[in-house]
Amino acid sequence: NAGVTQTPKFRILKIGQSMTLQCTQDMNHNYMYWYRQDPGMGLKLIYYSVGAGITDKGEVPNGYNVSRSTTEDFPLRLELAAPSQTSVYFCASSYSTSGTDTQYFGPGTRLTVL
Amino acid sequence: GNSVTQMEGPVTLSEEAFLTINCTYTATGYPSLFWYVQYPGEGLQLLLKATKADDKGSNKGFEATYRKETTSFHLEKGSVQVSDSAVYFCALRQGAQKLVFGQGTRLTINP
Numbered sequence: 001n002a003g004v005t006q007t008p009k010f011r012i013l014k015i016g017q018s019m020t021l022q023c024t025q026d027m028n029h030n031y032m033y034w035y036r037q038d039p040g041m042g043l044k045l046i047y048y049s050v051g052a053g054i055t056d057k058g059e060v061p062n063g064y065n066v067s068r069s070t071t072e073d074f075p076l077r078l079e080l081a082a083p084s085q086t087s088v089y090f091c092a093s094s095y096s097t098s099g100t101d102t103q104y105f106g107p108g109t110r111l112t113v114l
Numbered sequence: 115g116n117s118v119t120q121m122e123g124p125v126t127l128s129e130e131a132f133l134t135i136n137c138t139y140t141a142t143g144y145p146s147l148f149w150y151v152q153y154p155g156e157g158l159q160l161l162l163k164a165t166k167a168d169d170k171g172s173n174k175g176f177e178a179t180y181r182k183e184t185t186s187f188h189l190e191k192g193s194v195q196v197s198d199s200a201v202y203f204c205a206l207r208q209g210a211q212k213l214v215f216g217q218g219t220r221l222t223i224n225p
Contacts, residue, residue, distance in 0.1 A: 004157075006157075033212075040217065040218070041217055041218070042118070042203060042205075042215030042216050042217045042218055043158075043203070043213075043215045045212050045213075048212070058212065059212075090157055090158065092158075102148075102160050102163070103160075103213060104160075105150075105157035105158040105159070106157050107155075107156055107157040108156075108157050
């Protein structure tokens, strides 16, 4: 049972480069999320999706884009990398948005922008 | 808006010591409360949760009680082990709104 998987685990980018962080879940969850975790801070929501074809902004969406063409996949795109985007990125999924529902997290992608 | 405040870390204890990590929240209504744990190099895992006042969540020897009167959800364990070394996040969620996390508390247990 893979759960939520993310690739790559680590990446170093130069300023201005672009990349896509991949996220896949095999639990048939409708809801998926992207968070960033800065050192000593809690997680902040970047984007989320309530189903294939539907996405919405979270707290810190600037500099990122997402798409949701299938239930399983929710890639996060960085178009013009900046040092401020150095962070650890977590993808998560849940069955519903019920207040009691559990979000399941992937192992994270550690991104450094130099 | 909703917010979560955790005790600042890092926290360092000896094996078999008693653990408390404080968590208080601000929210209107009745949010659900969660503790997530992040082991070194891994993603967050749900440790326990409570969905209404006076509920007690428990898992792996950890407990937390949802206290509406003090707006708190403190994490406790009677006897910690080296394997409990991790970062612990308190979080809340209200209805369909997003999860709101505290800043995390790094716990180190020495043998």
